[in-house]
Amino acid sequence: MKLQGNNLFAAVTALTALGFMQIGYDNGLMGGLVNQSAFNKTFDSPNSTMVGLIVSIMEVGAFFGSICTAFIGENIGRKKSIAIGVVTLIVGSVLQATAYHRAHLIVGRIVSGIGLGMVNSTVPVMQAEFAPKASRGLFVCMQLSTLNFGILLVYWIDYGFSAQTASYSWRVPVILQCAFLFPMLVLLLLVDETPRWLAAHDYHDEALDVLRRLNHGKMPDSDILALHEDIVRTVAVEKAIGAGSWKDLLKNDKIQSQRRFFIACAIQIFQQLGGINAIIYYSGTLFEKSVGFSAHMSSLMSGFLQTWFFVASFIPWFLIDRIGRRPLLLSMVSVMAAVMVVQTALIYQVQNSTAIAHQCGIAAAAMLFIFQGAFTIGFQATVWFFKVYPSEILPLRLRQRGSSISTAANWICNYLIVQITPPAISNIGWKTYIIFAVLNTLWVPIIYLFFPETKGLQLEDVDRLFAGDDEHVAAELFAAKPAVEYAEMAGKEAA
Template identity: 30%
Template sequence: MSAWIGTEQYTTYFNHPDADLQGIITASMSLGSFAGSLGAGPLSDKLGRKLALVIACIIWIVGSIVTATAHSVGQLIAGRVINGLSVGITSSQVPVYLSELSRKEIRGRVVGIQQWSIEWGILIMFFISYGCSFIKGTTSFRLAWGLQAVPAAILLAVIPFFPESPRWYAEKGRWDECREILMFLHGENEVSQIEYEEIKLQVESERSAGNGWLGLFGRDLFMYKRTTVGIFAQLWQQMLGGNVMMYYIVYVFQMAGLTGNVNLTSSSIQYVIFLVTTGITLVFIDKIGRRPLFIYGGILMGILNFAVAGTMASYGKPVTSVDGNANIRWQLEGKPATGVIACTYLFVAVYGFTWAPAAWIYISEIFPSAYRAKGVGVSAATNWIFNFALAYFVPPAFRNITWRTYIIFGVFCFCGVVHSFFMFPETCGLTLEEVDDHFAKGSRAWKTKRGGRRQPTGRAEENVDIHNDEGKLSVKSNTGTA
């Protein structure tokens, strides 16, 4: 959408949407994603991670067809809502699926691949849209929106060759299949056997607590702590202003005096920066940890938001429109405009290094197996409902309060820093079963360390002794031997 909102083909065909209507069009996908995220947990728990993704692919293809054939704003919104349902399922359940397949040593990198892949998709579709923008008439945006269906068709074809989650098999009591998948992933060695026994102890412990929706906010397994942390991790990721930059980058550069192809080219540079910085983070994220990314990333992005606001306030001027776009009421020229563009690029770089991948990785790690699909679904739903609100809010904000929009996001950046410092424990370097300890111990988040050390918590599964008896592994706990 960001590649089209400034083009003549799009604005003419859809009768020059004003700020409010464009906000609804853009935000409609996020609204669908909110609904898809809430329904994704029960769907994934019932049918499995693979089949949930199959359903998401089919929904995406249908939505792409509806969008590509849109003859009215209503049909365009309907198609984007349908697409959003698919995004809600995939954005919440792909992290669950990848985290449940990954070893703790590389889990951050593996789950982070989702965010990196999304950025590849953004970049590729932006350039496809850029190329299609040279086509006259409605064929331009219809071709671009229709091509969205191709990746979903490819994923639909290859999913049958993927393994199912071993932890989903465990939740269903299908232990032989759970063990088989673990051996497929890790080989027939002690690693797969130890992980199998840890999963078994954890699942048996969780069964007494149940896994209903209300349990996400209960005291059993300290779920209320996990759920609030997951919700706020996704809330702050949105309120930092990162996705808004992506949606309305064309508006930002039009304020800075860039129009036409120069605008689109400058926008594409941002996507390249986003892609490169996230790719670099994936190399180091399992060594750095999650907390430093949240804290230092939020501080830097807050500073950059304030820098943009200060530059625009000091050197900009009010206008009635920019390049015929009445949604933009502020403009900069000369070196100050270059400064705003530079800050925008730096913001995206920091966002790609920190919160963009880290928030999705984090929510895939903090929930126990019985609640993981629903917990990540609720967290992702928070992301999308705030994404919806912000996508709707920003066009009128640019029109009515102009540079003050960045002050709002700057304040939220520092709110996210304070909250993550006091409430987000470190999860890097722990198995998914070991992550429970940080919440169960009641440890102060700022004292938790990467790769944490397990300490007794009074729960049966904590006092575990894994040893080898005549070549056969066994796991002893307070409740007996597995």
């Protein structure tokens, strides 16, 4: 018997939560292992350049996984895309956990990256297409917390094994990620394909069936029929104006597909170049090399930092659907820029051993906590990995392709940051933070001028938002809207 109502939505939420937890686990995994004696003994004490390659090469795999999903994901659907990604991740995890040479480990990292890119490109789209509009941001922020829990979990697992000298001290944390992957395969057997993908591929009866089961006991059938009509009409209008092919990503059609695609890519690039993954991946290195803590204290502080990252991720639960995406982005990116300016001055004092170097080291450690808190409230709540904003901003028939390409842009920028951070810290020291300060400052006016608000909108309403200047297209898109609004009002009155 197929799931319905809260059971169906709970299964979808559990599936995407495990996917996000896996993303967090993979992102935090190597940061806590590369400084361990057992890891360095196995792989012949790699220098900073080789460490950067080992850690960042997964991003290259994720880039290709995202590109692959852009080509095949829209055709095979959200469920199959996630399934292929999960199986690939399992293979990559086994390859990494059994490695005895650098080349073997690097191949395993690439394979895992391909699977991660596929999962990362798809689970946010599935979550956005299933979640109700009024609380879509809240549900995605809940998934944000599971991602941060994955980072928190792996950092403390790494710390727990850090005193061990046998190779199992790094192999066990690597293979433990399968604990998330096998349950995902089970859940994929229970959940349905998203109703919007079904409607976009002319499975209208199946889409209506999923909508009815998903909203069983939550809204009257008239409301469900109106929502189905709205989705089908939006698909029809997008087809009529040609939105859906690869070339349409770069064509500014009547619903501004090109502009929406560029916004989706830009917001992904901005959050990566701001420096967050330099901190997540190398927090132990930053505490040790920049701030001046001992190796043990640096490892312990990294665990506390990721614990705070998890705790802070609960803050946007109460904000994102109340005050919106733009206010969170603008305020928190401004805080991130200011923190990096202060951090530059503090690290300068530490690295030049001035009279106030000790006090500045403590303050610099605090700045990392403030930076990650601001990031999770602003960027992460709306963009990072969950892609609330990119998933909301893209047209339905371009959503998977656009999301996958924007994710690929995310991963390639992530690769660059993760690759250059160790050499930058070793060679230019405190000046590294100037780069992040300048970039975060640059994002603020761009977001203010070009990024619209999507709070409280049905995904189909975003097409209406961007078609505002074209009266004919807007009229077509709004044709079903009165029926939707009437049904929603009737449902509220009945309740």
